[in-house]
Amino acid sequence: MSSKMELSMKNNPYVLLVLASLNSILLFKLSSSLGLIYLLAVLVAAVIIREGRVNYGSLEECGFPVIEPTLCLGSEPSYHKTVHHLADIERYRKYGPIWGSYVGKLPHVFVADPDLIRQIFVKDFATHFGDRQDYEFGTDLMNEAIEFKKGEEWKTLRSFLSPLFSTSKLKHMSEVIANCAEEFANDMKAECDEKGRVKLHCRDHFATRLIDMFAQTTLGIRMEDSKNPKNKFAQAFRTLMNEEGEYNWIYSLSLTYPILSRFAPLFSEVTGMLDSTFRSVIKQRIESGSSSSKDFLDLLCDLWKRVAAGEYKELGFTETTVLAQCVLFFLGGYETTASSLSHVLYNMAQHPEIQEKMRKELENAVKNSKGGAIDHELISDSNIPFITACINESLRLQPSFYRPERICGKDWSHNGISIKKGTVVMLPAWAANRNPKFYPDEPDKFKPERFLPENKGKIDPFAFTSFGFGPRNCIGMRFAYESMKLFTCNILKQFRVELRPDTVLEYKGGTPIVIGFQPLYLDLVAR
Ligand code: HEM
Numbered sequence: 001m002s003s004k005m006e007l008s009m010k011n012n013p014y015v016l017l018v019l020a021s022l023n024s025i026l027l028f029k030l031s032s033s034l035g036l037i038y039l040l041a042v043l044v045a046a047v048i049i050r051e052g053r054v055n056y057g058s059l060e061e062c063g064f065p066v067i068e069p070t071l072c073l074g075s076e077p078s079y080h081k082t083v084h085h086l087a088d089i090e091r092y093r094k095y096g097p098i099w100g101s102y103v104g105k106l107p108h109v110f111v112a113d114p115d116l117i118r119q120i121f122v123k124d125f126a127t128h129f130g131d132r133q134d135y136e137f138g139t140d141l142m143n144e145a146i147e148f149k150k151g152e153e154w155k156t157l158r159s160f161l162s163p164l165f166s167t168s169k170l171k172h173m174s175e176v177i178a179n180c181a182e183e184f185a186n187d188m189k190a191e192c193d194e195k196g197r198v199k200l201h202c203r204d205h206f207a208t209r210l211i212d213m214f215a216q217t218t219l220g221i222r223m224e225d226s227k228n229p230k231n232k233f234a235q236a237f238r239t240l241m242n243e244e245g246e247y248n249w250i251y252s253l254s255l256t257y258p259i260l261s262r263f264a265p266l267f268s269e270v271t272g273m274l275d276s277t278f279r280s281v282i283k284q285r286i287e288s289g290s291s292s293s294k295d296f297l298d299l300l301c302d303l304w305k306r307v308a309a310g311e312y313k314e315l316g317f318t319e320t321t322v323l324a325q326c327v328l329f330f331l332g333g334y335e336t337t338a339s340s341l342s343h344v345l346y347n348m349a350q351h352p353e354i355q356e357k358m359r360k361e362l363e364n365a366v367k368n369s370k371g372g373a374i375d376h377e378l379i380s381d382s383n384i385p386f387i388t389a390c391i392n393e394s395l396r397l398q399p400s401f402y403r404p405e406r407i408c409g410k411d412w413s414h415n416g417i418s419i420k421k422g423t424v425v426m427l428p429a430w431a432a433n434r435n436p437k438f439y440p441d442e443p444d445k446f447k448p449e450r451f452l453p454e455n456k457g458k459i460d461p462f463a464f465t466s467f468g469f470g471p472r473n474c475i476g477m478r479f480a481y482e483s484m485k486l487f488t489c490n491i492l493k494q495f496r497v498e499l500r501p502d503t504v505l506e507y508k509g510g511t512p513i514v515i516g517f518q519p520l521y522l523d524l525v526a527r
Helices: 001-012 013-028 032-052 059-062 084-095 114-123 151-166 167-190 204-221 232-241 248-254 257-264 266-290 298-308 321-349 352-368 385-397 479-495
Strands: 098-102 108-111 199-202 406-407 412-414 416-417 424-426 493-499 521-524
Touching: 001 385, 001 406, 013 032, 013 098, 059 098, 059 108, 084 098, 108 114, 108 232, 108 493, 151 167, 151 321, 167 199, 167 204, 167 479, 167 493, 199 204, 204 232, 204 298, 204 321, 232 266, 232 321, 248 257, 248 479, 266 321, 266 385, 298 321, 321 385, 321 479, 321 493, 352 385, 352 493, 385 479, 412 424, 479 521
Parallel strands: 108 424
Antiparallel strands: 098 108, 199 521, 406 424, 412 416, 493 521
C-alpha cells in the first residue's frame, strides 16, 4: 500500500469505523458476547470521534491555511505542552498573517494583519465581535468577572468600572504606587550582601509586591505579612493562576471534551478565602460609611448596594458578581504587570549600554524636577521618553497577555475574507508585534529607539497589540504603565541590573491567557 493511501486511511475515521465494525461481525461469529462488547466499544468510539470532529471543515471552507487537525483532538493534541506565543511566531512566518487551527473542537482564526485587526476589534466590534469565547473556571468568583462577561452584562460592568482609571483617579493611585515602588527598592537594598548584591527572583518578588500594591490602591488595606511571597493572600492568587503547576494532558483533552475539565483541580479553599476577605472589606466600608477618595472600593460598595436593591436583577448580578470584579482586578493586574516588569529588567540586564542610557535620562529628569521625587509628574512620557520607549519595546517583544480574542457572533466577511459564526478570532500578539513592515530593522531585537517620539509615527498602532484594541481593550493599561515606570525608575535609581550565571528565560507550555515562565533570576547590584 502506498504511503499516501496509508495516510488517508489513517486520517479517515469512517474507514476505521467500517473496518472495526467488520471486525466485530467476525468476532460475533466466533463468540456472541465478545462480539457485542466489541460492537459497543466501536459505537462509543464513533460518538467520541464524531463529537471531536463536529466543526472540522468549517475553517477550510473559508479558504485560509489551516493546521491539519488530528482524528478528533483538534490541530494541537499536545496543547498543554506547546509554548503558544512562540508557536504563533513560527506559524506567522510559515502561513502569513492569517491562519486557522482547531483548538480542541473549536475553530480558531489567527489574525496578525493590522487592517484586519482594526476591522475586527474596532469597526465591527458592535455588530460581530463584542464578546470573548465561553470560559468555565468551576467557580463563579472567576466566571462572573468582567473579562468573561458578554453583551449587556459586560457593557454595564465596563461602564461602571471605567471611571476608576480617569486621570484624576490615576494621579491619586499613583502616590500609593510610587510609595510601593520605593519601598520595594529600599527593601531589596536592605537585603544586599556585603558586596552590595541581591538575587532577584523576578516573578516571586514582583508578584508579591504587586498584589500588596493592588490591595492598597484598590481596597485601601495592606495584606498581613505583605512582603513575604508565602503570605496566604499572595499564595491564594498564585494558586488560582496555577503559577507553580504544570498543565497536563487532561487540559488538552478537555478542549475537545469540556466535561473533563471537572477533573481539573478545584480551588474551593482558595476562592472561599478570597470571597470572605473581600466580602468583609466591602461590608466594613459600607458600615463605616467612610469614603475619602471614591476609590475602587467605593465603586464596589456602590455596585454592592445596587445589587442588594435588585437594580441589576435582569442581568443576573449577585454579590458574587461584585466580588468577582475584585478578584479579576488583582489577577488581571498583578500577573500581567509582574511578567512585563520581569521582561523589562531582563532586557535591561541583556543590554547594559541601554540600561546606562536609561539611568542617565532618569538622573537628568530628577535633577530638573522640583522636588526630585520619582512621582507621577516625573515619569510623564515627555520627561523620560527613552525609559518609556524601553518599556514599550519590552511590551512589544514580550507581551504578557499573549492572545487577545473575540468570538464571531454572526457570519462575517470583509475584502474577500470570511469568518463563520462561532469561530474564535485570536490576535497572536507575539507574532503581530514582529510585523517586518513596521519593525523592518530586525523585528526580534530589542531596539527601544523604535518608540522614541520622532519614530513613533512609523508604526501602525494596530501593529503594537499588547493591550488589545477597541471598546474591550485592557481597562488597566494606564495603571500598568504607571506601575511599570515607577518600579523601573526606582530600581534604576538604586541598582544596576545584571545577568547571573543561572539566568535563563524559559517559557512554560500550555499556560492559558498570560505567558508563564520558569523562575527568572537576576542580580540587583547596589549603586
Ligand atoms: C502590563 C500589564 C498588562 C497587560 C500587558 C495587559 C493586557 C491586556 C490585554 C491584551 C487584554 C485583552 C484586551 C482585548 O481583548 O482587546 C486585557 C484585558 C483586561 N485587562 Fe489588562 N493588561 C495589563 C494590566 C492590567 C491591569 C493593571 C489591570 C487592572 C488594574 C487590567 C485589567 C484588565 C481587564 C479588567 C481586562 C478585561 C477588559 C474587558 O473585557 O472589558 N490589566 N489586558
